[in-house]
Amino acid sequence: MRLAKATLIWAALAIAICVPIAFAAASPLLAWRGPVYILAGFAGIVALGLALVQPLLIAGYLPGLSAYRGRRVHHWIGGALVVAAVVHVGGLWITSPPDMIDALLFASPTPFSPFGVIAMWAIFAVALLAAFRRRLGLRTWRIAHMSLAVVIVIGSVVHAMLVEGPMETLSKATLCALVLAAAVKVMADLVRRMRATSRGESLAR
């Protein structure tokens, strides 16, 4: 029974991420794009998929991974998100430098660009803060990371939904909804736990 549940959870996660990637891979638009542009686009889709895995990992919702393992994988995937963002932006820069420069300078005519750029900076900020998380203290780190995670999730989801590209609309919307739902659920749980701890601390005093 437990095995069946575990299999089901992992299968659902794989479907949620792989179906939108498969639809995008079958898009006719790819025929008119160069390899660098295609790579840049898929780096963005993969990043969106990883944004779904991250909260599930840290909350221990993925069966078969111990809390320690889950946290380790969360760190690695955080690094992968940085790489994906760099490949996404770097590939688009190579494809059309003036369009990418406009986006980075918040001077782009496309409404989705600022959302993506802000999410990118928030991803970089989390990675930088993570390097100093011991010095920050657990509470400060959690608040900083969660605030930035809110920016990353909302920024990425709005960015993805407004972009008209190879992603198929329904599978994209489903993935975005799952990314949003996972983040809300895990953060709500963590906030509740943090409140309980601080209440416990003040009672003990």
Add this chain to the structure above:
Amino acid sequence: MTTLVLSRRNLLAAGGSVLATGISGLLLPARAEGLAPTPSMSGGSNNYRKGAAIVDRIGKGGFWMSGTVRRAGDGAPLAGQRIQIWAHTTEGQEHEPQSHGATLTDKDGKFRLEMPQIIPIFGQPHGHLAYDSGEFQTVFLRPVMRSAKETSLEAHFVLQPA
């Protein structure tokens, strides 16, 4: 019904006002009180290539870019104006030379150029147009298609003297 009274005084007054507007119109033909000039759109000049050749058609065609060119102020159609057009199409990326072409406006200030189907690039299906012949101020436009399935796109220029 009104009766027109052609007195010396009326004639002088009417003639004077006609003369006044005529002269100021010649001195300041692009005053903002009439039709306002079209401003360049952000990102409009991206992947622009100077001096695209005037062509009957860009590539194999199948998609129509059209529009009008008028003078700011009085809105008079401007004939023989050169409009450059480029986009990411089924036959090439925006920066590639074969994606660029130019056409001239007819006597009604209208232009129309056949080009390959525009497809979404950088998240939006859009085209680029430029007026940069020098007689009027340079304008770069970047119209967006309502749907990637559309097979035509329009852009309208209102130019002011350089």
